[in-house]
Amino acid sequence: MAKKTTVQTFDDIRALIRKFPGxxxxxxxxxxxxxxxxxxxxxxxxxxxxxxAWLAAWQGRHPPxxxxxxIHVFAGNHGVTxxxxxxxxxxxxxxxxxNFKDGxxxxxxxxxxxxxxxxxxxxxxDQPTRDFTEGPAMDEDECAEAVAFGMDVxxxxxxxxxxxEMGIGNTTSxxxxxxxxxxxxxxxxxxxxxxxxxxxxxxxxAVVAEAVFLHRKKMIDGLDVMxxxxxxxxAAIAGAVIGARLKQVPVLLDGYVCTAAAAVLAGYGDGMLDxxxxxxxxxxxxxKLLLEKLGMPPLLDxxxxxxxxxxxxxxxxxxxxxxxxxxxxxxxxxAGVTDIE
Amino acid sequence: MAKKTTVQTFDDIRALIRKFPGxxxxxxxxxxxxxxxxxxxxxxxxxxxxxxAWLAAWQGRHPPxxxxxxIHVFAGNHGVTxxxxxxxxxxxxxxxxxNFKDGxxxxxxxxxxxxxxxxxxxxxxDQPTRDFTEGPAMDEDECAEAVAFGMDVxxxxxxxxxxxEMGIGNTTSxxxxxxxxxxxxxxxxxxxxxxxxxxxxxxxxAVVAEAVFLHRKKMIDGLDVMxxxxxxxxAAIAGAVIGARLKQVPVLLDGYVCTAAAAVLAGYGDGMLDxxxxxxxxxxxxxKLLLEKLGMPPLLDxxxxxxxxxxxxxxxxxxxxxxxxxxxxxxxxxAGVTDIE
Numbered sequence: 001m002a003k004k005t006t007v008q009t010f011d012d013i014r015a016l017i018r019k020f021p022g023x024x025x026x027x028x029x030x031x032x033x034x035x036x037x038x039x040x041x042x043x044x045x046x047x048x049x050x051x052x053a054w055l056a057a058w059q060g061r062h063p064p065x066x067x068x069x070x071i072h073v074f075a076g077n078h079g080v081t082x083x084x085x086x087x088x089x090x091x092x093x094x095x096x097x098x099n100f101k102d103g104x105x106x107x108x109x110x111x112x113x114x115x116x117x118x119x120x121x122x123x124x125x126d127q128p129t130r131d132f133t134e135g136p137a138m139d140e141d142e143c144a145e146a147v148a149f150g151m152d153v154x155x156x157x158x159x160x161x162x163x164x165e166m167g168i169g170n171t172t173s174x175x176x177x178x179x180x181x182x183x184x185x186x187x188x189x190x191x192x193x194x195x196x197x198x199x200x201x202x203x204x205x206a207v208v209a210e211a212v213f214l215h216r217k218k219m220i221d222g223l224d225v226m227x228x229x230x231x232x233x234x235a236a237i238a239g240a241v242i243g244a245r246l247k248q249v250p251v252l253l254d255g256y257v258c259t260a261a262a263a264v265l266a267g268y269g270d271g272m273l274d275x276x277x278x279x280x281x282x283x284x285x286x287x288k289l290l291l292e293k294l295g296m297p298p299l300l301d302x303x304x305x306x307x308x309x310x311x312x313x314x315x316x317x318x319x320x321x322x323x324x325x326x327x328x329x330x331x332x333x334x335a336g337v338t339d340i341e
Numbered sequence: 342m343a344k345k346t347t348v349q350t351f352d353d354i355r356a357l358i359r360k361f362p363g364x365x366x367x368x369x370x371x372x373x374x375x376x377x378x379x380x381x382x383x384x385x386x387x388x389x390x391x392x393x394a395w396l397a398a399w400q401g402r403h404p405p406x407x408x409x410x411x412i413h414v415f416a417g418n419h420g421v422t423x424x425x426x427x428x429x430x431x432x433x434x435x436x437x438x439x440n441f442k443d444g445x446x447x448x449x450x451x452x453x454x455x456x457x458x459x460x461x462x463x464x465x466x467d468q469p470t471r472d473f474t475e476g477p478a479m480d481e482d483e484c485a486e487a488v489a490f491g492m493d494v495x496x497x498x499x500x501x502x503x504x505x506e507m508g509i510g511n512t513t514s515x516x517x518x519x520x521x522x523x524x525x526x527x528x529x530x531x532x533x534x535x536x537x538x539x540x541x542x543x544x545x546x547a548v549v550a551e552a553v554f555l556h557r558k559k560m561i562d563g564l565d566v567m568x569x570x571x572x573x574x575x576a577a578i579a580g581a582v583i584g585a586r587l588k589q590v591p592v593l594l595d596g597y598v599c600t601a602a603a604a605v606l607a608g609y610g611d612g613m614l615d616x617x618x619x620x621x622x623x624x625x626x627x628x629k630l631l632l633e634k635l636g637m638p639p640l641l642d643x644x645x646x647x648x649x650x651x652x653x654x655x656x657x658x659x660x661x662x663x664x665x666x667x668x669x670x671x672x673x674x675x676a677g678v679t680d681i682e
Contacts, residue, residue, distance in 0.1 A: 039440055040447055041428065041535040045651070046644025087382065087681050095678040099380050104671025106381055113658075113665050137436055194382040195681065281389055301642065302659070303387025310386070317454075317658035318643070324454050330445025337436040340428050340536065 007148045010140055010223045013242070015269045020245050023275070026058035031064070037331040041340075047299070051277075052326035056084070058250040058275045059159065063327040066320040069116045071162045071309050072153055072240060073100065073107060075145075076123045076233030078169030079131035080211075085172040085204045088196040093168045094125050096308075106306055107164065110313035114320075116162070123232035131331055132176065132211045136218070136228045143235050145225040150239025156247045159320055162279070163240055163299040164254040164309020165233045165261070168194070171284060174260035175208045176229035178286055180219050181263055182293050186212065191284040192305075216326070222264030223237060230261070237261035246277050252319070255282035255305060259290055266294060279302060280311035348489045351481055351564045354583070358609045361586050364616070369398035372405070378672040382681075388640070392618075392669035395629055399591040399616040400500065407664040410457045410657045412503040412650050413494055413581060414441065414448060417464045417487075417574030419510030420472035421552075426513040426545045428536040434509045435466050437649075441507070447647055448505065451654035455661075457503070462494060466572035473517065473552045477559070477569045484568040484576050491580025497588045501660055503583055503620070505595040505650020506574045506602070508537070512625060515601035516549045517570035519627055520602055521560050523634050527553065532597070532625040533646075563605030571602070578602035586616050593653040593660070596623035596646060600631055607635060621645055621652035 007013050031053040037302055043049065055064030075097050081090040099105045100120045103112075111118045123146055129137040138146070154161060167173075171193035178189040186209035196204055212219075215228035226235050234257065241262045244251045251258050253276050265272045273294065279301035281287055291298060299315045332339040348354050351444035372394040377383050384390065396405030416438050422431040440446045441461045453461045464487055470478040481489070495502060508514075512534035519530040527550035537545055553560075556569035565578050575598065582603045585592045594600050594617050606613045614635065622628055632639060640656045673680040 038447075039437070039445060040647050043624075044535075044645065044647040045447060046646065048643060048645065089679055092679050095676070096380070099671060099676045099678055102671070102676065104380060104669075104676045106379075106386060106666045106670055109665040109669040110662055112669070113661055119511065194385075283384075299643070302389060302640070304385065304389065306381050306385040314659065314662050318655070320454055321451055321655050324450040325447045328450040328453070329447055330440060330443070335436070335440045335443065335445045337440055338430055338433050 006017060006151055007144060009144055013144060013147055013223060016242060017265060017272065019076055020272060023057035023184045024060035027060055027062040028053050030062035030179035031056040031326065032127045034326065038329040039332055039335050039337050045325055048322040048325055051322035055250055055319065055323055058248065060248045064323050065149060065321040068157060069114060069162060069316045070119065070158045071107065071111055071116050071313055072119045072121060073164045073166055073231035073309050074121045074123060074236040075125060076167040076231045077125050078167060078173060078231050079128045080133065080172050080207065081169040082131050083207050084200065085207055086168045086193060088168050090128065090168045093166055096166050097122055105308060106310050107308040110310055114313060116316065119153065121236065123236055129231050132229045133207055133214065136215065137230055138227050140227060146232040146235035147239035150236030151243035154240055154243035154247050158249045160252055160316065161220065161240065161244050161249050162252045162309045162312035163237050163258050164312055165237060165257050165307055166235050167231060170231055170234065170257045172204060172207060173229060173231045173234060174257040175286055176211045177225055177260045177264065178210055178290055179212045180220065180225040180229055188289060189286040191286055193284065222267050226264045234261035238264055241265060241276060251276040252279045252315050254279055254309045255307055255313040256284040256287035256290065257307060259287060263290060263294060279315035306338050318337065347487060347492055347593050350485055354485060354564060358613065359614060364398035365401035368401055368403040369394050371403035372397040372667065375667065379670040380450045380676050380678050386666060389663040389666055392663035396660065396664055400591065401589045401608060404668040405664050406500050407661040409498060409500045410455060410503060411460065411499045412448065412452055412457050412506045412654055413460045414507055414650050415462045415464060415491065415574035415577040416466060416507040418466050418469035419508060419514060419572050420469045420475065421513050421548065422510040423472050424474060424548050425541065426548055427509045431469065431509045431654060434507060437507050438463055442515050446649060447651050448649040448654060449668055450649055455654060455657045457654065457657065460494065462577065463576055463620060470572050472589060474548055474555065477556065478571055478673060479568050481568060487573040487576035488580035491577030492584035495581055495584035495588050495590055499590045501593055501657065502585050502590050503579065503593045503650045503653035503657065504578050505653055506578060506598050506648055508572055508574050511572055511574065511598045513545060513548060514570060514572045515598040516627055517552045517632055518566055518601045518605060520549055520553045520565040521570055522563065529630060530627040532627050533564055563608050567605045573617055575602035579605055582606060583619060592617040593620045593656050594649055595650045595653040597625040597628035598630065598648060600628060604631060604635060613651045620656035639642055
């Protein structure tokens with residue numbers, strides 16, 4: 001983590017979040033005014049019309065641009081893998097980071113397809129977080145440092161920031177975050193992840209329940225939840241969501257782990273995640289429930305559950321289509337097409 | 342319609358459909374064998390994995406390619422517009438064809454985005470079909486000619502054929518086709534189309550009911566339904582679906598009108614539309630019901646209801662992602678990533 005951190009404590013982060021800037025109503029208004037003039041029946045492009053206005057609102061410009069998507073995949077390791085929560089051993093995190101760098105993973109193919117650079121950020125892969133069934137995953141300094149790291153990777157010359165993760169064990173962390181934030185039963189939030197089933201899935205849910213019970217008195221707000229049962233890559237994702245808001249960059253969240261990481265910010269006020277869209281609903285069952293809690297409908301539902309920002313990269317094409325139609329279409333007047341009365 | 346037709350009667354067409362070739366099991370088998378070797382948990386790319394195998398099966402090659410998508414938009418006019426079924430006057434069909442040629446429509450922006458050529462096919466726009474509440478929309482020769490036209494536009498050097506339509510009044514035709522094929526109530530199949538509501542929507546459903554009742558004894562099979570209540574652009578779409586099957590070209594169907602046109606082929610045997618995927622579910626309510634009848638789950642659900650092949654063009658990115666991941670990803674062995682036992 002060579003980059004200079006801009007925040008050092010949870011209170012620094014809380015202060016930033018509570019001063020989140022709103023959207024650019026002027027830019028959004030221009031998008032909303034243009035839309036009914038375009039040569040199509042009103043509303044017939046469905047969510048693409050809302051996306052165009054949303055991009056304008058959070059990029060702070062009209063027309064919105066979709067030339068420079070950026071993909072950030074944050075990687076971290078988790079002490080809780082010692083509890084047998086994953087179908088794969090923890091060394092796969094490092095192996096997959098090598099695979100990302102060599103261009104062999106799914107996200108590499110998707111980045112190539114959309115013409116986006118892939119930025120892989122390693123967060124201390126040789127230093128897994130503590131097994132959170134024994135104590136907090138991170139202390140405040142570690143967690144704040146990861147948040148700050150995520151904030152700093154965001155650059156203003158980004159049209160949309162796609163966030164994703166790699167970390168064996170991190171669906172267990174996501175489940176514990178959701179269980180910590182929203183209650184319910186641990187089994188509601190716990191899914192197969194990389195592919196556990198049967199008794200191993202029952203045991204995984206028990207690990208989630210045990211961890212949330214252990215930390216219940218320390219988990220006062222979202223950052224506390226992140227520190228107790230999160231992970232470095234999840235904290236960095238939350239940081240990137242903060243950084244994007246401050247730098248007028250809209251965000252595409254990927255699947256369950258990524259959305260859980262962002263969800264720790266939702267409780268600090270209204271509209272904390274309004275600059276984010278959820279790219280797809282994961283096959284991981286807790287994701288659907290989480291999206292209902294957040295009131296965030298996904299753009300895609302293709303049964304994917306890979307992570308790596310793969311769903312977010314796929315949704316870039318939807319955002320591009322929205323921007324292209326909004327900006328490039330002729331108006332009824334320009335095309336000489338008869339409009340409805 | 343300058344191109345040479347290859348079929349002249351409904352019986353010619355029926356004979357072709359009943360000899361539809363199957364998929365290439367060898368190519369599909371290679372795709373299915375490769376998939377579990379790729380560096381991701383089994384099944385974690387969800388529908389993308391099935392799409393890769395489907396592309397291989399119907400292109401008849403492995404690996405599948407997605408370099409050359411082709412977009413065909415068929416335009417036709419409908420005598421039933423005299424019954425006030427659309428929010429727009431019928432001259433808008435011609436005006437929108439001009440808009441397609443000038444590059445101002447939504448589909449132009451989407452074609453540019455995916456690097457595909459747009460082929461706009463006009464089917465006698467100065468000769469609307471007969472008002473099908475008074476008699477059959479077309480006689481057999483007219484309908485067979487439109488089907489043959491659609492067959493002939495398909496070329497073998499196409500990786501996926503995206504089909505779409507433009508025709509004021511054609512959601513009324515789609516509703517009548519579905520009501521004719523599947524029964525139920527006319528209101529179940531009738532939606533706002535370009536934007537009719539209230540009494541106009543009630544009247545539109547009454548037109549659909551009236552037409553299907555009038556022709557009930559003549560509508561023996563799918564082609565009869567097409568002739569009685571279809572339209573030239575719909576018949577051409579059915580023809581393109583036939584042509585694609587014969588030329589090993591997978592098809593992306595667009596929304597309600599396009600799927601209704603293809604549905605007339607479904608009754609001739611099992612798996613008639615297996616070489617087709619439905620790109621998106623339209624906001625037009627009858628589409629969801631139709632997809633349930635056909636057992637074809639859509640790829641996208643974005644509340645779109647524009648036609649013009651807009652949903653199909655958008656879904657090209659999903660197919661490209663599937664092919665890119667399937668073909669470009671490293672195997673566990675190549676990447677040195679530890680696989681599950």
